[in-house]
Amino acid sequence: DADVTQTPRNRITKTGKRIMLECSxxxxxxxxxxxxxxxxxxxxxxxYSFDVKDINKGEISxxxxxxxxxxxxxxxxxxxxxxxxxxxxxxxxxxxxYNEQFFGPGTRLTVL
Amino acid sequence: xxxxxxxxxxxxxxxxETVTLSCTYDTSESDYYLFWYKQPPSRQMILVIRxxxxxxxxxxxxxxxxxxxxxxxxxSLKISDSQLGDAAMYFCAYRSAGGGADGLTFGKGTxxxxxx
Numbered sequence: 001d002a003d004v005t006q007t008p009r010n011r012i013t014k015t016g017k018r019i020m021l022e023c024s025x026x027x028x029x030x031x032x033x034x035x036x037x038x039x040x041x042x043x044x045x046x047x048y049s050f051d052v053k054d055i056n057k058g059e060i061s062x063x064x065x066x067x068x069x070x071x072x073x074x075x076x077x078x079x080x081x082x083x084x085x086x087x088x089x090x091x092x093x094x095x096x097x098y099n100e101q102f103f104g105p106g107t108r109l110t111v112l
Numbered sequence: 113x114x115x116x117x118x119x120x121x122x123x124x125x126x127x128x129e130t131v132t133l134s135c136t137y138d139t140s141e142s143d144y145y146l147f148w149y150k151q152p153p154s155r156q157m158i159l160v161i162r163x164x165x166x167x168x169x170x171x172x173x174x175x176x177x178x179x180x181x182x183x184x185x186x187x188s189l190k191i192s193d194s195q196l197g198d199a200a201m202y203f204c205a206y207r208s209a210g211g212g213a214d215g216l217t218f219g220k221g222t223x224x225x226x227x228x
């Protein structure tokens with residue numbers, strides 16, 4: 001069984017639609033992260049959460065919001081999707097004393 | 113803010129040969145972690161190797177080793193006895209060890225091609 005799961009794995013949506021990407025983990029980690037990957041740009045941090053009550057913006061948070069519903073769940077929302085949000089989105093988790101992040105399988109999002 | 117630079121967009125190596133991928137970073141911090149992640153076509157991010165900045169000894173994991181030069185802010189990855197399964201994108205990443213902001217800062221990646 002996967003330790004970090006993301007749903008959906010692939011999604012096509014239209015400009016202006018609201019969309020939510022979900023992440024769940026069974027690793028018992030406190031920290032969770034959302035990254036975006038664009039071709040030729042590597043991964044960039046969107047939001048991160050130290051625990052349920054502590055959520056922080058990353059490098060590219062504009063146009064996104066998040067919700068930490070429980071220690072194991074961290075959702076990313078696009079309130080009004082636009083085409084330049086087409087990308088591969090990764091969720092990751094880590095312990096508080098970590099020196100490694102564990103990544104989910106990614107969600108490929110296409111905004112038409 | 114920290115930056116990570118991978119100056120080789122693509123590298124090619126013959127199977128069984130050795131290849132070195134370059135990474136440089138810019139930081140004013142003295143305590144941090146450095147990582148190499150592999151992303152095969154399946155797009156899964158897989159940790160290859162990590163290095164703590166306070167350790168002078170270079171990390172090694174089987175066929176993978178790093179050359180960590182703290183003063184030069186350089187962190188290269190050497191893959192020995194290259195195998196077809198090593199073909200992937202490789203990302204160098206930085207993480208601060210101090211309190212405050214969290215998350216990894218990634219380079220843009222190097223696409224490694226293994227020639228049979």
